[in-house]
Amino acid sequence: MTERGANRRFVVGLTGGIGSGKSVVARLFAERGVDIVDTDAIARGLTAPHGAAMPALLAEFGDGFADAHGALDRAKMRALAFSDPDAKRRLEGILHPMIRDAVFAESLLGTGPYVIFDIPLLVESGTWRTRVGRVLVVDCPETVQVERVMARNALPEQQVRAIMAAQVPRQARLAAADDVIDNGGALVELAPQVDRLHATYLTIAEEEARNT
Structure with a gap:
């Protein structure tokens, strides 16, 4: 039996580059009753x-x-x-x-009706893709990532870019995505995107539950 099969729940893998706003998106899903499993917190x-x-x-x-x-x-x-x-x-x-x-x-x-695995290095690991039903990527332009991390962590631009360089390129992350949330704009633009995907995931979770 696969780990997904053993889990018997619809699982979304949430990922995004540093400074993408992944944690904010996870919180919005949690506010809608979704179970969030944070791999960083576990580590x-x-x-x-x-x-x-x-x-x-x-x-x-x-x-x-x-x-x-x-x-x-x-x-x-x-x-x-x-x-x-x-x-x-x-x-x-x-x-x-x-x-x-x-x-x-x-x-x-x-x-909750389904579970989200919050996995910063989902694409990099190469192993999590088979353990989740869908991959959700939180995306924003690289310039926005740099600005956010510099402001949040008080790091110089060179160090931020070095961290980003150790992660997969933005296009590779997007290529691995089943769904994308655009977080390059204002914070208020996130909730409608989360609501749309939440409705989709609820439907998938209900269908999977009927078929198990």
Whole structure:
């Protein structure tokens, strides 16, 4: 049985580049009663003090990758993974199976009509596409991404663009999308798009429920 089949719920994979506004879109769906499973939040829990992933991570990379509180030193690990593809592969080999198991376990607890997996690196991972029914991409021009992240995180433009360069290109993300929300304009333009897709997803979820 596939993981989607085991899950027995209609699943939408939500993704978008840094600064695209994906979190705002997730919140709008949540306000409409949709269950949201946030993979970033799960990863933070796994790498918090006494997190389930910490023993394996420290065994693999050394005690120097824990901060003073016993959590993963995310900045240090990010720098290593960014510069060393093998370290990135080892990190993902530990975290990704644990995240995946936690995502599906959490999704089973929800009571909404369908569930959204909030996955920043959905396209990059290459594995999540088969685990969701549809891929929803939140999109905006790259110049808007840069402006938002610079303002939000107080980062220089060069660093923001380096982060963006480590993600798949905008066109590749759009090519993987079943649905797209345009977040290049005003915030008030998001709700009508969410409402339209929510209605579509409700219909699909009801059809899938009848056929199971």
